[in-house]
Amino acid sequence: MPSPFPGMDPFIEGQRWEHFHGEFIYEIHRALMPQLVPRYISVVGERVYVEWLSEPTERETTSSQWRVPDVAILEVVPTTASSVATQVASEVSVEIEPELSRGTVEVELIEISREVFRERFVEIRVRETGELVTVIELLSPTNKQKGKSGWHEYLTKRHEILFSQVHLVELDLLRAGERMPLKGELKGDYLAMVSRWEWRPKALVWSWRLKEPMPTLPIPLKGRDEWVKLDLQSVFNAVYERGGYRYLLDYRRPVEPPLKDEDKVWVEGLLAKALQATP
Numbered sequence: 001m002p003s004p005f006p007g008m009d010p011f012i013e014g015q016r017w018e019h020f021h022g023e024f025i026y027e028i029h030r031a032l033m034p035q036l037v038p039r040y041i042s043v044v045g046e047r048v049y050v051e052w053l054s055e056p057t058e059r060e061t062t063s064s065q066w067r068v069p070d071v072a073i074l075e076v077v078p079t080t081a082s083s084v085a086t087q088v089a090s091e092v093s094v095e096i097e098p099e100l101s102r103g104t105v106e107v108e109l110i111e112i113s114r115e116v117f118r119e120r121f122v123e124i125r126v127r128e129t130g131e132l133v134t135v136i137e138l139l140s141p142t143n144k145q146k147g148k149s150g151w152h153e154y155l156t157k158r159h160e161i162l163f164s165q166v167h168l169v170e171l172d173l174l175r176a177g178e179r180m181p182l183k184g185e186l187k188g189d190y191l192a193m194v195s196r197w198e199w200r201p202k203a204l205v206w207s208w209r210l211k212e213p214m215p216t217l218p219i220p221l222k223g224r225d226e227w228v229k230l231d232l233q234s235v236f237n238a239v240y241e242r243g244g245y246r247y248l249l250d251y252r253r254p255v256e257p258p259l260k261d262e263d264k265v266w267v268e269g270l271l272a273k274a275l276q277a278t279p
Helices: 011-015 017-036 060-062 083-093 149-162 233-242 261-277
Strands: 040-053 067-077 106-126 132-136 167-172 188-197 204-208 216-220 227-231
Touching: 017 040, 017 106, 017 132, 017 233, 040 067, 106 233, 132 149, 132 216, 149 167, 167 204, 167 216, 216 233, 227 233
Parallel strands: 132 167
Antiparallel strands: 040 106, 067 106, 106 132, 167 188, 188 204, 216 227
């Protein structure tokens, strides 16, 4: 069943983004591959990083799927050195001299949590040599949280690409978070940037609003006048229908992040029409 929205579905960001991110990347790969062969190929890459949490977050308390337990010393309980030495000696069958145990305290180990993130991206390479030509990135919420590991990890990779002879296509389909560093006034709910290395520091940016369909982007290849097309709306439609998002998403819940009043009214009107048309 098709999406009730002409462009991006705003409910995905707050409910199913992690699942959607992977599906969208793989659909980009599938959409580009017939245009690339036989000279080029498209492959899906992955990076993994860990975000350590010193305190429980709201997401952590509402969903245990994000938690991966680890161990750290967080609480210290004073006790005598002799009791520690005796206990350790009995467990490992060795004697601990009083001088070595002086000043020790007994500690209690409790769990802290960490989040392990896996982010996929598309690479276009020359088939025969493996030379990297273009990288296509779809930003995640962690990439847009300034100061977090995901922010630094992504900016490091972005910096490396922008100072290389590799083209960068950057897609931001998230309304929340910090925008990537770009000079110029950019209006719109969503952005797409195409940075051909020969043009730098210049780049092309598409911006559009929630009510508008997604654009078709030119994806640069090795030759100066060599391009293929990426129809973002067609990619989204394929992901939405194949993934059954009409049934995965709870359209009764408020949109996160919250919409502007005029957009909220528009969304409610579209959903009302969609429900009436549903058999």
